[in-house]
Amino acid sequence: MNEMQVTAKNSLSVGNSLFVFSLNHHQVSLDDREKLALDETALVELNDAVAKLDSVAEFMCLKTCNRFELYASGLTERCVEEVWEVFRRFYSVPEQKLKEIVDSKHSAQMIQHLFEVCSGVDSQMIGETEILGQVKRSFEDSRSTGKIGGAFNRIFPKAFQAAKWVRTNTLIGQGQVSIGNVAVDLAQRIFGDLTQRKVLVIGAGEVARLTAQSLVSRSVESVTFTSRTEANAKDLADEFTASTLPFSSILKELHQFDILIASTSAPHAIIDKKSLKRAMRKRSYEPLFIIDLAMPRDIEPQAGKIAQVFLYDLDDVSGIANENLKNRTLEIEHCKQVLSARSWATWLDVMRRSMTKSLRDSIENSALPETDSSDLKR
Amino acid sequence: MNLSLYWLAFSCFAAAFVLHLYFLKNKNYLSRRFSLPIMGTGFALLTIFMYSRGSAVGACPIGNPFEIIVFIFWTSLLIYLLVALFFSVNYLGFFSAGMIAVAMVLVRLFPALDYAYGEGHINSSAIVGMHASLAVFSYGVFALLSVLGIMYLVQFYGLSKRRTGSFFTFLPSLTQLEHLQTWVLSTGLFLLTLSLFVGSFIYLYDLGEVPHYKLSFTVLVWLMYFVFLVLRLLKRLFSSKYAWSVIIGFLVALLALIPVDRARQDLAPHGESEIMG
Numbered sequence: 001m002n003e004m005q006v007t008a009k010n011s012l013s014v015g016n017s018l019f020v021f022s023l024n025h026h027q028v029s030l031d032d033r034e035k036l037a038l039d040e041t042a043l044v045e046l047n048d049a050v051a052k053l054d055s056v057a058e059f060m061c062l063k064t065c066n067r068f069e070l071y072a073s074g075l076t077e078r079c080v081e082e083v084w085e086v087f088r089r090f091y092s093v094p095e096q097k098l099k100e101i102v103d104s105k106h107s108a109q110m111i112q113h114l115f116e117v118c119s120g121v122d123s124q125m126i127g128e129t130e131i132l133g134q135v136k137r138s139f140e141d142s143r144s145t146g147k148i149g150g151a152f153n154r155i156f157p158k159a160f161q162a163a164k165w166v167r168t169n170t171l172i173g174q175g176q177v178s179i180g181n182v183a184v185d186l187a188q189r190i191f192g193d194l195t196q197r198k199v200l201v202i203g204a205g206e207v208a209r210l211t212a213q214s215l216v217s218r219s220v221e222s223v224t225f226t227s228r229t230e231a232n233a234k235d236l237a238d239e240f241t242a243s244t245l246p247f248s249s250i251l252k253e254l255h256q257f258d259i260l261i262a263s264t265s266a267p268h269a270i271i272d273k274k275s276l277k278r279a280m281r282k283r284s285y286e287p288l289f290i291i292d293l294a295m296p297r298d299i300e301p302q303a304g305k306i307a308q309v310f311l312y313d314l315d316d317v318s319g320i321a322n323e324n325l326k327n328r329t330l331e332i333e334h335c336k337q338v339l340s341a342r343s344w345a346t347w348l349d350v351m352r353r354s355m356t357k358s359l360r361d362s363i364e365n366s367a368l369p370e371t372d373s374s375d376l377k378r
Numbered sequence: 379m380n381l382s383l384y385w386l387a388f389s390c391f392a393a394a395f396v397l398h399l400y401f402l403k404n405k406n407y408l409s410r411r412f413s414l415p416i417m418g419t420g421f422a423l424l425t426i427f428m429y430s431r432g433s434a435v436g437a438c439p440i441g442n443p444f445e446i447i448v449f450i451f452w453t454s455l456l457i458y459l460l461v462a463l464f465f466s467v468n469y470l471g472f473f474s475a476g477m478i479a480v481a482m483v484l485v486r487l488f489p490a491l492d493y494a495y496g497e498g499h500i501n502s503s504a505i506v507g508m509h510a511s512l513a514v515f516s517y518g519v520f521a522l523l524s525v526l527g528i529m530y531l532v533q534f535y536g537l538s539k540r541r542t543g544s545f546f547t548f549l550p551s552l553t554q555l556e557h558l559q560t561w562v563l564s565t566g567l568f569l570l571t572l573s574l575f576v577g578s579f580i581y582l583y584d585l586g587e588v589p590h591y592k593l594s595f596t597v598l599v600w601l602m603y604f605v606f607l608v609l610r611l612l613k614r615l616f617s618s619k620y621a622w623s624v625i626i627g628f629l630v631a632l633l634a635l636i637p638v639d640r641a642r643q644d645l646a647p648h649g650e651s652e653i654m655g
Contacts (some may be wrong), residue, residue, distance in 0.1 A: 169404075185547060193552045308616065
């Protein structure tokens, strides 16, 4: 009888003690997130400590740039408190303060939170796709080390499905929101495939570096760096295994490049309309895509009027990124509604399975002595 | 003549266009897996319609302006299906379906274009039929070329005006559209040249039957597309000017059909038996 009760309690408690402790960008500033970030050793220790708790049925830690989360499912009502006790030991902030900044969610809300995380709805960069891969990796790691049991095996795949659905059927991932990706998007609208395109980066600033990085990730044929300070261009070239060009040769070699990223701190334009027109003649008016991220501008604005020159300045690119971000933000509510319905259905499914299992276990346990006695009679 | 097949084909193109619009509204695009079968069904129905017309006259059904226009769009559909089978050109189906559906309605607004004709000049010899079919076939290719020109201008407009959104992202790139335009232009010009080559036999051996004004307009159309291609290959014609040229060029080519049709009427044998209409 006692054994029967324990089994029933175990099964029912699966649904009751699903929870997540989340330290994320909503509650914690970047500075604080840096201070609170757990290193690899601490992470292993936390995993080991939680694994030792008898009240925990399954758990998973998720660590990304903007969040640290601990998802768990308990066998007893005390599970939440016990995990919290372990969790707080790893942070050197007063418990009250930690309680304020840790976002904890339980039961159906935990599932909805997971769905929103996977879909990029909860991300700082709304609609980003990287998070899904990170959750999947964490899930696989935890599963391979035996930390995942029955309930998470239902919930997480459902979360991945919901994320895929949201990306396909809503506008949450539409349009690029970083300058680098906006530049890639525009370049693809002009050239299509970028694998045969040559890029020249003028200047060695951070924005130019990030934009170059986005283009390199699309496998452009080559990237060349040039800067007034040759050493800076050399550093970037080393980083991207690219080549350099003397700053004085820009105008002479301009016609060889299809994409131009300019972001120097020069006080005046370094490429005028006349030089650009000459370069365009040399390249037989093949399209030239220019992103001028400098302030003041590096390219004479009139150069944009030359045929086949597609010139975008910082305002243009930022405007596009902001517009896309606005559209994504408008889509959040719609996504949350959809995810809420799906997470609720998953919650009910987990509960139903949990109750069915406990009922089956009860019947089996109560039937067992009778079977034994009948066997004895025979 | 029963037009039910014609309207059934129209409903396929209209459905494809509306479906494309629906996906467009949801910031997505209709995959080829869905658009191709719909467009293919429309094409098959139009083919049966054209075949039944052709059977009635015992030749290629290009005996009146209505048939010529339908044949032109049938050809552009054929080229579209070939392109769509081998290349992924988003929205080509959308623009093609829209253009064909609109053209099919417009052409029926003028029932006089579908006048009765008999076994006239076109059907008098195989060589004439081949010449005319090739010429109309090349027009179909030029129709598709103008669709590509419109797509180029839309993408170009989006880039110039800093317009973003999934529609522009899914639309083929300027470079891809320009390459496709040149490929389609070469194909159209090749067919038109072949048509003129075949037609030259009629001119050489049956001089009296080719009015000079028809010859002049035909050669002018050929010359126009030839100049477009040469300028393009020399990289003297590019970007939006190229796109505008092929669109306006197609309108000019369509207008040139008026004297060509008049020539056929002038040459039609007297007392022919009317079998169409």
